[in-house]
Amino acid sequence: MEENEDVPKDFIKLKSEKLSVDEVSELVxxxxxxxxxxxxxxxxxxxxxxxxxxxxxEAYTSMAETEIKTIxxxxxxxxxxxxxxxxxxRLGVVPITEASVIIAVSSPHRAESLEAVMYCINTLKASVxxxxxxxxxxxxxxxxxxxxxxxxxxx
Amino acid sequence: xxxxxxxxxxxxxxxxxxxxxxxxxxxxxxxSVPREITSLQLWEEIVKVHPRLAVIRDQVVFAVRQEYVLLxxxxxxxxxxxxxxxxxxxxxx
Numbered sequence: 001m002e003e004n005e006d007v008p009k010d011f012i013k014l015k016s017e018k019l020s021v022d023e024v025s026e027l028v029x030x031x032x033x034x035x036x037x038x039x040x041x042x043x044x045x046x047x048x049x050x051x052x053x054x055x056x057x058e059a060y061t062s063m064a065e066t067e068i069k070t071i072x073x074x075x076x077x078x079x080x081x082x083x084x085x086x087x088x089x090r091l092g093v094v095p096i097t098e099a100s101v102i103i104a105v106s107s108p109h110r111a112e113s114l115e116a117v118m119y120c121i122n123t124l125k126a127s128v129x130x131x132x133x134x135x136x137x138x139x140x141x142x143x144x145x146x147x148x149x150x151x152x153x154x155x
Numbered sequence: 156x157x158x159x160x161x162x163x164x165x166x167x168x169x170x171x172x173x174x175x176x177x178x179x180x181x182x183x184x185x186x187s188v189p190r191e192i193t194s195l196q197l198w199e200e201i202v203k204v205h206p207r208l209a210v211i212r213d214q215v216v217f218a219v220r221q222e223y224v225l226l227x228x229x230x231x232x233x234x235x236x237x238x239x240x241x242x243x244x245x246x247x248x
């Protein structure tokens with residue numbers, strides 16, 4: 001077996017500390033890859049004319065990690081050349097403009113990692129048990145992803 | 156972790172998240188339920204204990220042993236120690 005085979009790895013982390021784009025990128029960099037693609041989800045300061053003070057996230061942690069592992073497995077089936085995948089999601093309070101999620105994927109050529117990153121975030125929003133609460137000045141709201149098939153979108 | 160400390164032998168643990176935790180007023184508890192029960196019957200058992208949950212009936216699914224289950228006629232075969240979670244609409248990412 002080659003010493004520097006660089007076996008494909010998934011890096012999944014749910015944490016309350018500030019996320020780092022440098023850290024997540026470096027996890028997936030590989031000498032066999034010419035591309036690293038990234039998605040960063042950041043918090044906006046407004047929703048429907050209301051000022052958002054900050055976001056709060058909670059998770060069914062054990063199941064969320066399992067669901068993200070399933071997404072990684074599906075990515076590797078669809079894009080077999082993908083090398084490493086990193087998904088970091090923040091929990092607890094996330095201030096405005098800070099990242100709530102960072103996804104990074106490496107592949108030898110750029111098409112696969114670009115497509116895989118999009119698939120990861122879209123599928124995360126549809127299937128991973130994480131919840132976001134938007135805190136406004138006078139009230140708050142539990143958000144519902146449009147991708148979530150059990151959300152009641154007719155309100 | 157927290158949920159595991161709730162568990163007594165012969166019972167299932169129920170975890171509440173997001174809006175369901177606010178309505179129920181707690182994050183986890185143990186429940187004694189029949190071994191064979193439909194997912195809708197399970198919901199009705201839980202609403203008996205926490206009536207305020209009734210308002211979200213049309214917007215929740217369960218996770219049973221970490222697999223999503225719709226509220227309906229689907230029979231569940233529950234073992235002691237199984238983990239059930241109330242899953243309001245998700246909003247990760």
